[in-house]
Amino acid sequence: MPRILFIGVEGGGNVPPTVAVASALAARGHDVRIAGIRLRRDRPSGGDIRTTPLASLEGFPRTAKSTTLRTIADFAGLAASRDIAAEISALIETRRPDVAVVDCMMLSSVGAAVRAGVPTVVLMHSLASFFLRGWRTGPIGLIAGARGSRPLAVWRAADAMLIATERDLDGFEHGLPLEHAEWTGTTEQGAAPAPRDPALPPLVLVSLSSMWMPGQxxxxxxxxxxxxxxxxxxxVTTGGAEIEGVLDAPPNVEIRVRSPHEEILPHASLVIGHGGHSTTFKALAHGVPVVVLPMHPLIDQPIVGRAVERAGLGRMLPKKASPAAIRSAVSDVLQDGRVAAEASGMGERLRERDGAAAAADRIERVLTTRAAVRAGAASE
Known part of the structure; x- marks a missing residue:
């Protein structure tokens, strides 16, 4: 039974794709272990998946109040940490996986797997246009490069790269600078809309990340x-993020700390979100349009928001939008039949695909290719 080691981090939207692909492989009978990510009741998984905590990631991420500079330092450290790389090297030596699937943000961990001679797959869990442009050339990528982990060089050293999003929304018209990369599609699952009671007003789901964001x-x-x-x-679901002060809900709004979005979305007419890839594509997989207010300029949220607006699937507003501007955008999207039709069509297309299965197929091909290479070398 092939041993597959996933290496990730509790970073918010990167977790669902990791768990989804790991679950698809476990359901096929592979021996799957996830290092760095906990499995909780609100993270359904298929098959038998074991987990391993990483001591070098203790305290990450910060769900309480922080600063932009601290956030940059945290993620740059995640990308290029020698301590994390050393722990991953030791884990690989102990577990001896047949393939390692590593979060694209964890550059030093990708390098550790490659140096160990393990077939290595990089999992990119948002738009490639974000990681290959804003992230790679922004402060996190530049700091990581200065510490010896240059993003493109590290990613190219892997056997394959999986981009767990929809190519049509990614904004790459002339291909990628990574020959071994392929779009495997979003891993978010959706359901057809539930019957609506015309006597009830439309339902809006609000979610602004499970991680603390400045000004949230x-x-x-x-x-x-x-x-x-x-x-x-x-x-409104706050996702466990530390919210400063008390949120006073008007009579037509209910505030919950956590609530499974997949139970709400079949009944929803609109999502107001922060542009996180996971939240946004879960809404789209249910055929629900989105109003995006990006919480952080250095994360994928603005690029995801622009992709949504460009495709006619909703609107993007600045983080400092006034209540009047938010009210107008919500009203416009709810009343715009073209947006509803685009979102419904996108939901149907996404529900026809299985991004987790496509990613699992690609990982199995890496396993098969490496096995064939070893067999050929042994016969010489």
Whole structure:
């Protein structure tokens, strides 16, 4: 039974694709282990998956109040940490996996797997246009490069790269600078809309990341103010992020810490989100349009928001949008039949595909290729 080691981190939207692909492989009978990510009840997994904590990742991520500079330092450290690389090297030596699947943000971990001679697959869990442009050439990528982990060089050293998103929304018209990369599609699963009661106002789901973001509480408050004057029902999920102060919900809004979005989305007419890849594509997989207010300029959120707006699947607003601007955008999207039709069509297309299965297929091909190479070398 092939042993497959996933290496990841509790970083928010990177977790669902990792768990989904690991689950697809475990369901096929592979021996799957995930290092660095916990499995919780709200993270359904298929098959028998074991987990291993990583001591070098203790305290990451920061769900409480931080600063932009601290966030950059945290993620640059994640990318280029020698301590993480050393722990991954020791884990590979102990577990001896047949293939390692590594989060694309963990550059030093990718390098550790490659140096150990293990077939290595890089998992890119958002738009490639973000990682290959903003992330690679921004402060995190530049700091990592200065510490010896240049993103393109590290990714190219792997056997394969999987891009777990939809190519049509990614913005690459002339191909990638990575010959071994391929889009395997989003791993987010959706369901057809549930029957709507015409007597009830439309349902809006609000979610602004499970991680703390600068100004997050203020954005929640402006959204609540906007929704208070609209003929809608709304559910706000804070995802466990530390919210400064108290959020006062108007009568038409319910606030929950955690609630499975897949149970709400079949009944929802709109999602107001932060542009996180996982939240956004889960909404789209259910055929639900999105209003995006990016919380952080250095993460994928602005690029995801622009992709949504460009495709006619919703609107993007600045983080500091006023309650009136938010109210107007919500009202416009809810009343725009073209947006509803585009979102519905996207949902149907996404539900026809299985991104986790496609990624699992590619990982199995890496296993087969390496096995054939070893067999050929042994026969010489």
């Amino acid at each position: 509480a203020d954005v929640y408050r402006r959204i609540l103010t906007a929704l208070a004057e609209l003929p809608v029902r709304a559910i």
